[in-house]
Amino acid sequence: MSQWRVTAEHPLREVDGLDYERCAALHNLIVERGWTASGRSLSDLDRRTWWECYGGDAELLPHAAKLSPSVVAFLKTAWHGYASTAQPPHAFFRYLAGLCSPNDLWENVNYGKDEDDSNRSRYVTLYMANWALGASHPLGLVFDEQTFTAMQHISIHDTSVTMNGRQIWLPLELILEGFLDMIDQGKALAVDSSYNGKQERIEPWIMPSYTVSDVDETLEAFDRLARAVETRMPGAAGHETHRLSDAIESSALSPNTFAGQFLVRAREICFSQIAPGLRIARQQPFTSIDTEEGKLRPVLLFESSQNAYQDTERAPWGAEVPISPFPWHFQAITNYPAGLYLTETDPDGVHPFEDGCKLILPYAIGRNGWARTSDGALFGEKTHAEGPTASPVPRSTRLYQQGFNHFIETHDVQLKHVLSRWAEMVEEGKWTVDVDGVAGGIQKWREADTEDLWQDYQLPISW
Structure with missing residues (x-):
């Protein structure tokens, strides 16, 4: 797994589009780390991909037509099964509940200055925000299919900042690596049912x-x-x-x-x-x-x-x-x-x-x-x-x-x-x-x- 982490020894790779292999590997590692730290067995982890969960090619071809091939490849590799089957629920990360459903991929996304309905597919809400954080009109992690970069939005109100034309968007793998770095350092912590601290648990995550x-x-x-x-x-x-x-x-x-x-x-x-x-x-x-x-x-x-x-x-x-x-x-x-x-x-x-x-x-x-x-x-x-x-x-x-x-x-x-x-x-x-x-x-x-x-x-x- 170390070869997928973004480090000085393994920097960003030059690829066409989204580096879907690396991003899916980091996504799946976050799922696995949160799953085991919260006291669950890996044998109970539903490893179905997002693509499988929503019906595969037969059901998703209309959506795939609006997605870049590398984003489709990511959704065919990243685990999503746990999100719909876990009891109690399991959020992907402290700030993101999980990958969006097909019908939500293009919901609540502000248009760019040069965007209209004919070109709306540029911005994809890839992950939904964790509603439990109390943000007004939660949004999520938005992916730009033109530049293949991403930006996390806790609320839809963030979009007037992130899409002002001056903000720096980041490769998705850098954001996922940041989440893993927080987990490594205990900044974001998945806890099991024995946790009795005062901080509200956003299942299973707390943030010391x-x-x-x-x-x-x-x-x-x-x-x-x-x-x-x-x-x-x-x-x-x-x-x-x-x-x-x-x-x-x-x-x-x-x-x-x-x-x-x-x-x-x-x-x-x-x-x-x-x-x-x-x-x-x-x-x-x-x-x-x-x-x-x-x-x-x-x-x-x-x-x-x-x-x-x-x-x-x-x-x-x-x-x-x-x-x-x-x-x-x-x-x-x-x-x-x-x-x-x-x-x-x-x-x-x-x-x-x-x-x-x-x-x-x-x-x-x-x-x-x-x-x-x-x-x-x-x-x-x-x-x-x-x-x-x-x-x-x-x-x-x-x-x-x-x-x-x-x-x-x-x-x-x-x-x-x-x-x-x-x-x-x-x-x-x-x-x-x-x-x-x-x-x-x-x-x-x-x-x-x-x-x-x-x-x-x-x-x-x-x-």
Whole structure:
């Protein structure tokens, strides 16, 4: 099976159309992994293909006429029998219930700018979204038969973003590989009937709010950053040490949270500036805000000496209305430090991610039209508008964010990716180091909106 996984040793293949062999193999592996992890026997797995389940050539020829040969080949190879026979029901993945029925392949798909009824077959809803996630008008994974790429849509309302003409669609095998990577790391977990946790099970899938790998890989990234700075500091290392656990009182850290695990286990550093204009936080601005039981407040990890910038949005009546990077119940606090925050979360909710983070700057960037999120969108662009984007609106909270997430809905960028990029910036000499640590000051982040350097501040698409 390893030859089908998408890795550096086995990269994407050059094929005509959809790489149906690889995609079917990855699809079937996801089915098998979820089936066995949920306590079911492989001997009970219905391995009939989608094509067999819906009557084969005799019944499906009218549909096949609108599908590319490689998509037909995929549907003749990918297992679908389990979806109609399993008791209790078995969803293909956390976000996707399973392959669509023939009558749903062309339902609920927005038309491209050059599409009409005579050419409607271009966009195929290959997988149906998992309705249990509570999205308004669930859609699914849509496949473009012209470019042979795909995009996951939790809701039909996503299509105005994904089909704006600027979004990057991905080969189907990359999306399926992303799902398998989540399973490998325990980010998406199939559980059996003995599961009694608080998170709602979307049969059989739960999504833990963080994993052992999340903590370990974030600690490794922080250690890499610290070592990169310390080995480049002029002269002997300073005598004063700093610990991440200084950012918050130990009594406020639950050992069962990502923040509790990461902050307590992170190594000491012998410098003060962890990134341009940022040091280990000495305050927590949101501790006075009451939250519902079990929900976690934002945690300030690295702070600036300046306050966060207040982004605004023009209301229909013309006024500039403040917009906050935090939910409404935190908006009573209007002055708080710029810096890097672990964002608020509900560990038992539908979208429970404790390792998501947000860098909030003391000024907005993006006016020059270079700063971009991972999906290629300009900061402050109207993502729902078709065609070339209008003048972007500068924003203070978009740096390093994913934009439209191709794999997971409502997930701020993982902290480990930001720390790894910071380490790269030091290792490659793009950030310099002085006696206090990373030099440059808080104005250094303006480089993210320059023609020559914006790519240094854009992270790759990930989950």
